[in-house]
Amino acid sequence: MSPYGGNAGGSRVVGGSSGGDGVRGNSTGLSYADDSLGNMGLTTEAGxxxxxxxxxxxxxxxxxxxxxxxxxxxxxxxxxxxxxxxxxxxxxxxxxxxxxxxxxxxxxxxxxxxxxxxxxxxxxxxxxxxxxxxxxxxxxxxxxxxxxxxxxxxxxxxxxxxxxxxxxxxxxxxxxxxxxxxxxxxxxxxxxxxxxxxxxxxxxxxxxxxxxxxxxxxxxxxxxxxxxxxxxxxxxLVPRYNSLETILNSFCSKSSLDKAFLFDIATKVFLATDSSPTDSLMYMFACHTLEAIQDIATICSVYTAMGEEEAGLQKTVVGMDGSFKIYVYQVNSFSVLLCLNTMLIARQDSLIEYNGSKIAKAIRQILR
Missing domain, CATH: 3.40.50.300 (P-loop containing nucleotide triphosphate hydrolases)
Structure with a gap:
């Protein structure tokens, strides 16, 4: 499975009809790996x-x-x-x-x-x-x-x-x-x-x-x-949200990041963020960037199942005009950590990438 591409559709269950329960999901037509639905926490069985x-x-x-x-x-x-x-x-x-x-x-x-x-x-x-x-x-x-x-x-x-x-x-x-x-x-x-x-x-x-x-x-x-x-x-409603917010606050502070989001891949809804004010334009830009990365991954990647640890090693760095960077780290099969940085200090790249990998692993442990 592509780190960002395989789970593009959410899961919808409609129940209560006289004709039986209908299920609709994965609207992009992409195939799921054998265990991806379970990893995403989605269900295809009507209640x-x-x-x-x-x-x-x-x-x-x-x-x-x-x-x-x-x-x-x-x-x-x-x-x-x-x-x-x-x-x-x-x-x-x-x-x-x-x-x-x-x-x-x-x-x-x-x-x-x-x-x-x-x-x-x-x-x-x-x-x-x-x-x-x-x-x-x-x-x-x-x-x-x-x-x-x-x-x-x-x-x-x-x-x-x-x-x-x-x-x-x-x-x-x-x-x-x-x-x-x-x-x-x-x-x-x-x-x-x-x-x-x-x-x-x-x-x-x-x-x-x-x-x-x-x-x-x-x-x-x-x-x-x-x-x-x-x-x-x-x-x-997110379990242990306060712990997630504390981790993201520490990550942004120590890495001089402007903002960090924990995104649900399927819906582009953020599940957690740091405590700094969330600007609507910044969120919109983060959404569009994640969609672009997901589209590229869908087109270019080979769909192979990967374990949680392997998925956690996947990352993407996007540079904008040499002064703005976006760091995306796969946390697990249903979420990614997306960070935005407008600092002009190139030497921070290695620090951010190192901290990002550690933070993604810590979040993965919290979500288990």
Whole structure:
């Protein structure tokens, strides 16, 4: 297997249909090595009826889970199709509405559940949805709002969901995606975000709802903003995240790096980063660079299976105009460490490469 090319597609499981469970994954058409799916933490087997359907409180959901909800046509399924299935944004225009829950599995044991659009929260399928779906310290709620649609109606539905969620899990993180901001001016985007944020915080305060863990994101499937937003959601669910952040902080400090990301290869979502501020343009550049490296590796490499230790030795260094360098280290079969450095000191190369190999090995040990 190529160090960066073999696992380009995420794994999606759709359950609950009368015609049986369907599975879709590896949308690039690349073949997997025998053990690559297991190494990525992905699954191609549909769950049982208790796992995949809304039934009398007997659901067994993943421990580390993201619950994606919103009004119909808010763009929930399109978001996941672009991230997990590598679908082109314009191709999502022909997608049918979501009528059953979809399941998208990431590395680190994190699962994203795509719930059908909610026209009326009192509908039978949601009225019978067990409150247990919100339970647990590793559950996170994402509510998607069409920023060019009926925001007030969408907010009313969201409040109903939040009331139910906080009745069983007062500390559940609430992430509000103001979606479909493409085509809007930057000024209008900020105005919409400020207006929605003010309304939400005011209502939650009035209703004595916990607003401590509420985040707002401006998103669109036409750029990397949606992947960055999902990254900020899932990193709260990553096991031993504090340890990973500490290691990356030390790496950046001792190697004079500007930024370090631990990327999920399949989705280009970052699972961890150092504690310095994350600039959106820097993240976008890192994503595009990783995609380019992955494409080159897919074209040029021979697909052979390699062990974890061998994969950890794979690295790529990209120089930009002689003053900017990107270092990419394979951590394991589902993640890479990507570092950015704008320093002009050439003698640091050997130090960075040495430290990078050691850090990649340390991260690999933590993730086991």
């Amino acid at each position: 049982s009826a208790a796992d995949m359907t809304h039934n009398k409180g007997e659901e067994r959901l993943a421990e580390r889970r993201v619950l994606l909800m919103g009004m119909p046509r808010s763009g929930k399924t399109s978001i996941l199709a672009v991230i997990f299935d590598n679908m082109q944004p314009y191709d999502t225009l022909s997608m049918l509405p979501t009528v059953q829950r979809g399941t998208y599995r990431m590395s680190m044991g994190i699962t994203v559940y795509d719930f059908p659009g909610i026209d009326d929260y009192s509908e039978t399928q949601y009225n019978n949805l067990s409150p247990s779906v919100y339970e647990g310290e590793h559950a996170s709620l994402v509510y998607v709002i069409d920023s060019q649609g009926d925001i007030q109606t969408s907010l009313s539905t969201m409040y109903s969901i939040i009331r139910m969620a906080q009745s069983v899990n007062p500390d559940i993180p609430i992430n509000i995606f103001l979606n479909k901001v493409d085509g809007l001016s930057e000024e209008l985007r900020q105005d919409i975000q400020q207006d929605v944020q003010n309304r939400v915080m005011k209502t939650m305060t009035y209703e004595s709802l916990n607003s401590t863990f509420v985040q707002f994101f401006l998103t669109t499937i036409f750029d990397e903003s949606i992947k960055e937003a999902l990254s900020r959601v899932v990193r709260r």
